[in-house]
Amino acid sequence: SAALHDINQTDGVRVRFGAGLRREIGAEVDRLGARRALVLSTPQQCDLALEVSKLLGGRATGVYTKAAMHTPVAVTEDALEHLKLAGADCLIAIGGGSTIGLGKALAYRTDLAQIAVPTTYAGSEATPILGQTEKGEKTTLSSSRVLPEVILYDPELVATLPVGMTVTSGLNALAHAAEALYAENRTPETTRLALDGIHALIDGLPRVMDAPGNLDARAVTQQGAWACGTVLGRVGMALHHKLCHTLGGSFDLPHAETHAIILPHAIAYNARAARRELGPLTAALGGETPGMALYDFARSLGAPLALRDLGIQKTDLDRAAALATQKPYPNPQPVTREDVRALLQAAWAGNAPA
């Protein structure tokens, strides 16, 4: 929409959407005035990194394929050596949040320009936030330096995302927008952005599930992921994100799946205090309460519903509740350990939200 476009311009980030856009990567490097690009990926997406490297022709100076979840500092330092040896003057991150996180970590240290080519819906490419882990501890910083200069959303690249990850990653994106609706520091502009993201995902995800290769539907979900990622970078997140950070950071649960399972429960929890703010989400989903509507939506998409299926033990829930409530993020509904423990119990068992 025009509103999205305006907001987008103020960041000075060049954001493009289009099938086959990755083939224009060389022109984008030229446009940045760069000549020696280092391509980043995970080991699983090595073939794609090589494809992009080929598309770059003489502009590719190397491929680094060891990106890993939660941006370990040891990996970043290893990549930094490669970057220096290769004499790279720009970075191309092609992949999900893990690869984009590595690009951001390198840009933070070198101030090199980045082109992000996302292949999931996590939205990290649109935020100035960088999370890093070292010795089992996760720290987060926010800096405009980590924001990519260019984002290329090519629906052909998400079309290969396995259906399971499509759903969980899509719900991960939806979670950013849902929490933006009741963020303490929200503005009419961030609410509009969140609603754009919500509508795009609620429209696009079921169509993508019907036909995973439908590029028009994939493009809609990518526009949604961009809006959700952008709003994530603009407002504070609350209980839902705190719970997911705790479960990912301290119990090593997978990022997107955890978001998908917790979302209906965290939103039901906060609906007690923010039912009005969540009204547009409930209306878009077509349910009675936002928590139940999200639960039904997730179930209709075949999303995982129970934390216990991710490997966390029932006996871990006390510690998870304690950790998640130690330093709570600002939240519309008061956060108590007992209530959060009950929330986790329901999410662990896969029950409908209370």
Ligand code: NAD
């Ligand atoms: P991911 O990047 O870890 O990807 C998961 C796996 O799927 C990887 O093996 C990846 O190579 C593979 N994959 C990705 N796209 C694929 C595709 N199209 N086809 C086939 N395989 C594909 O997962 P994610 O959920 O995108 O990112 C999670 C990470 O991003 C976490 O570390 C999270 O903390 C971070 N994150 C950060 C921010 C931020 O603003 N800083 C925002 C969201 C997520």
